[in-house]
Amino acid sequence: MDESHKNRFKSLLREERQSLWSQRDALFDGKSHEGTEPGDVSAEYSEDEIFDRLQSIQFALGRIAAGTYGTCAKCGREISVERLEAQPTACLCLGCQLAKEAIDSGHSHSSPHRIAPLS
Ligand SMILES: [Zn+2]
Numbered sequence: 001m002d003e004s005h006k007n008r009f010k011s012l013l014r015e016e017r018q019s020l021w022s023q024r025d026a027l028f029d030g031k032s033h034e035g036t037e038p039g040d041v042s043a044e045y046s047e048d049e050i051f052d053r054l055q056s057i058q059f060a061l062g063r064i065a066a067g068t069y070g071t072c073a074k075c076g077r078e079i080s081v082e083r084l085e086a087q088p089t090a091c092l093c094l095g096c097q098l099a100k101e102a103i104d105s106g107h108s109h110s111s112p113h114r115i116a117p118l119s
Pocket residue numbers: 072073074075076077092093094095096097
């Protein structure tokens with residue numbers, strides 16, 4: 001990944017972070033004003049999603065600063081620019097991402113109530 005790509009993704013990430021900040025503010029404003037229906041807030045994401053996305057953006061920006069952006073956090077291979085274009089916060093290559101999703105979806109099949117068994 002060259003500098004121009006890196007700078008491009010950095011500004012993409014910053015733009016998205018800015019937009020998420022506004023959405024988060026809109027959500028909090030909506031809550032603090034009485035009589036405002038939650039539906040009035042035209043937020044793209046829920047509060048949790050905004051928080052999650054902000055975290056991954058911070059993480060990606062940190063990786064740009066550290067010089068590790070664009071390499072898979074798991075196997076160390078380069079993440080394709082096409083993949084980063086689609087998802088600038090990606091920290092795993094496609095192969096590792098698919099493997100992770102397979103594991104995640106495997107977990108979701110089991111009942112969440114069984115994670116903490118009753119004693
Ligand atoms: Zn990988």
